[in-house]
Amino acid sequence: MNNHNNKKIEEIVKQALKYFDEGKTPVEILALLSDYQEELKEVFLVIDFIKKESHKIYPDKEIFRQVLAKIPVSVTNEQNVRYPFMTKVQGRTSWSIINNLTKILNFMTINWKIILPIGIMVVFVFVLIGVNQFEKLSSQAPIVDNRQVQETPIALSQDLPIANTQPATGDIDETVNDILATVSAEETYFEDAIKDGELIAVDSQLINNFGQSYNENEF
Amino acid sequence: MKTNSKKLFTSLFGLAFFMNLVLPVTSYAQTNQSNTAFCSRIDQIIATIEQRMSDRDAQLQARWQERDANLAKREADRLARLSDNRNIHKENREAQYAKLDAKAITDAQKQAVASFKTTVEAAVLTREAAVDSAISVLQQSVNQSIDARRTAVETVINEFTSAKSAANAKAIADCSAGVDPNTIREAYRASMKVAQEKFKSDFQAIEKLQGSFESVRATKKQAVEQAIADFNVTMEKAKADLKVAFQQ
Numbered sequence: 001m002n003n004h005n006n007k008k009i010e011e012i013v014k015q016a017l018k019y020f021d022e023g024k025t026p027v028e029i030l031a032l033l034s035d036y037q038e039e040l041k042e043v044f045l046v047i048d049f050i051k052k053e054s055h056k057i058y059p060d061k062e063i064f065r066q067v068l069a070k071i072p073v074s075v076t077n078e079q080n081v082r083y084p085f086m087t088k089v090q091g092r093t094s095w096s097i098i099n100n101l102t103k104i105l106n107f108m109t110i111n112w113k114i115i116l117p118i119g120i121m122v123v124f125v126f127v128l129i130g131v132n133q134f135e136k137l138s139s140q141a142p143i144v145d146n147r148q149v150q151e152t153p154i155a156l157s158q159d160l161p162i163a164n165t166q167p168a169t170g171d172i173d174e175t176v177n178d179i180l181a182t183v184s185a186e187e188t189y190f191e192d193a194i195k196d197g198e199l200i201a202v203d204s205q206l207i208n209n210f211g212q213s214y215n216e217n218e219f
Numbered sequence: 220m221k222t223n224s225k226k227l228f229t230s231l232f233g234l235a236f237f238m239n240l241v242l243p244v245t246s247y248a249q250t251n252q253s254n255t256a257f258c259s260r261i262d263q264i265i266a267t268i269e270q271r272m273s274d275r276d277a278q279l280q281a282r283w284q285e286r287d288a289n290l291a292k293r294e295a296d297r298l299a300r301l302s303d304n305r306n307i308h309k310e311n312r313e314a315q316y317a318k319l320d321a322k323a324i325t326d327a328q329k330q331a332v333a334s335f336k337t338t339v340e341a342a343v344l345t346r347e348a349a350v351d352s353a354i355s356v357l358q359q360s361v362n363q364s365i366d367a368r369r370t371a372v373e374t375v376i377n378e379f380t381s382a383k384s385a386a387n388a389k390a391i392a393d394c395s396a397g398v399d400p401n402t403i404r405e406a407y408r409a410s411m412k413v414a415q416e417k418f419k420s421d422f423q424a425i426e427k428l429q430g431s432f433e434s435v436r437a438t439k440k441q442a443v444e445q446a447i448a449d450f451n452v453t454m455e456k457a458k459a460d461l462k463v464a465f466q467q
Contacts, residue, residue, distance in 0.1 A: 170318035
């Protein structure tokens, strides 16, 4: 019974809203549906209240965000006909996509005709200052010549063999061979004396270094 | 889009125009600053070069001292070891002669051993004298080459130092006289470059002095080889004579 009344009231309210949409005033609607004036008065009071206060209603962003967050992504079965290759069920766009779109939109709205020349000017100024500073520093910095090549200490090996003799046997061949063997030792000592010649030019690099004391590129 | 391109082009054109106005001025400012800095830094430049030359000259002197000491030690060690070896060889030869003499039975054999000893000792002395002479001449040649090189290098260094001093003095005087710094700088660089090139060419000539040692080395090597060849021939003949006496 109660359910029946509710349905009836619903139909009356629908009818009243229809009249309202058609431009009839509340007084006219109440006159037309006089049996349900009490219920309809409440409805019109609500409508009147919303009309008056609607400009004061500002949805709380956080609440809106929370409400949307509770709605799962891809909740509908509606196919995206614009992109037939996308067979996945589409729903509300995720926050990450919205954020990316926002970034792109922000990037596109940058006024490049202003930013670009300013950027070029800034780079130019930095380069100019850098070059000036480099010139200044290079002209004031201590003159350092790194072309000098360090020489290693003199390290000339010397091989001086110790006499190696065979015991005397009285055999003529062995005696002669032992005496002839001393020849190689003498040759070795002579070669060692020749090796001294390598010390003559051991100062070449240092002399070259001296000649390079002046470096024209430094001034 | 069309409007944006137009504005962008206008901006870039304006920038290019601005840069064309600014760049020559900045470039001139830099050059002028650099040239002016040359006179204000002339003392530092001179001090730096002189310090560097002084340091390198000291390194060169140290290297020469090190070389002299090294050379002297090599010569001393070589002569000492050679003398020791020769004494050992002589003792060994005496032992060999004694063994041969002990094996000699007949007077002819004893005479042959004595003759063998005399021949060998003479040949050894001749060979040693040839080697000693060659070593001595080589040492003299090395020392002479080193001395000549050092003298020549000192001369070249002095000339370079004098040229540097003249360039320094002129630059200082020109800076004091208010000559254009760019002119002073270029003149200084040119003078130092000439001095540097002369030093380089003079040093290349000095390097060729080592050629005199090379000729001595070749001559003495040939002399030693000849002495050793003569020694070998003498030894072969002495051995043959001894074998005849011992009927071998």
